[in-house]
Amino acid sequence: MMSLPIIDISPFLDASSSPASRQQVALFINNACTEFGFFYLTGHGIPQAKLEEIISLARQFFALPNEQKNKIKRHDAAGPEGGDGARGYQGMGENVTQGKKDMHEAIDLYREWDHAPTVERSGGPGTRSTLQGPNLWPDEPGKLKPVYLAYIKQLQNVGSALVRAMGQALELPPPDPNSAGTPETEDSEVFVRNTDHSFWVMRLIGYPKLTTPVSPDAPITSLSCGEHTDYGCVTLLLTDPTPGALQVLLKDGTTWLNADPIPGAFVVNIGDMIERWTNGLWKSTRHRVIHRGEGYRVSVPFFFEPNFEAVVRPLERCVERSGKEAMHEGSTYGEHLLGKVFGNFYG
């Protein structure tokens, strides 16, 4: 049975690593992103015990009574509660993918920012615009917030190392030390610059066992999370050990491969903005979750994304190499995200 490549990112986190070791990693990344758009990531430096604590804290939250979870309920941006339409707890079926309710519950956290986004929605006094913070953290379990804040810091560092490696994998030229490095420059640091204020997203997701018939041939009537691509740069996905839930669509467009967890490793996939930057050389691979196994599954994806204002258009070198027209004229990541978030809740 085929399985996804495993990539050790440590040379890009260790300042004393050799250029040759980095080049080797870059080569592996290019292969993995060209073939699958998905791979396992090791060598990230976050101890397995910490990863287990992250899952365990999320599990403790989902085990609370609904009344308690709804204390941090997500509210519409136009509603009287003055929500931001995105942050907070979503009950079962509140998230929609391809027009169908997903069978999961979740807390969504985003980078907190103090400037207004581009889309204002009407509403009463105190109404916030879509995606304008703050995050809604649960009181219980008490350790969740501090532990997650520290974890998010570490993940930003891993994400940054990973996009640096990806820039190198594309064989873009090294940055010119004499230039100011404008975001328009196409060098191997282009992803690093455009993520230096990454508008990251973190989801804590709880999946009950689906109750549809267990036969593998039975038609799929409801999904834990419908088929989709992720929106930005790279997703660092942590899950509990449940196998057979996350499935990745292979290049042939018909075969679904199980991306079963490897203890201590992240499942990584690339998002829509990397596909756009690379003009489709690397695809943001479609994936879905069908949890028919036993037990209550917990996953915690961290989406390391471009800056909200980053203008993303195909890189000239990738357009040339792809031999195709530029696939997009360019727009900000924030515009892409707002369209997606709106579709997730009001689709």
Ligand SMILES: N=C(N)NCCCC[C@H](N)C(=O)O
């Ligand atoms: N921030 C990210 N990437 N979240 C992924 C959620 C995927 C499902 C979503 N309902 C959708 O239809 O996109």
Ligand SMILES: O=C(O)CCC(=O)C(=O)O
């Ligand atoms: O739970 C998982 O394994 C994947 C979730 C996912 O694809 C997402 O939230 O974007």
Ligand SMILES: [Fe+2]
């Ligand atoms: Fe996803």
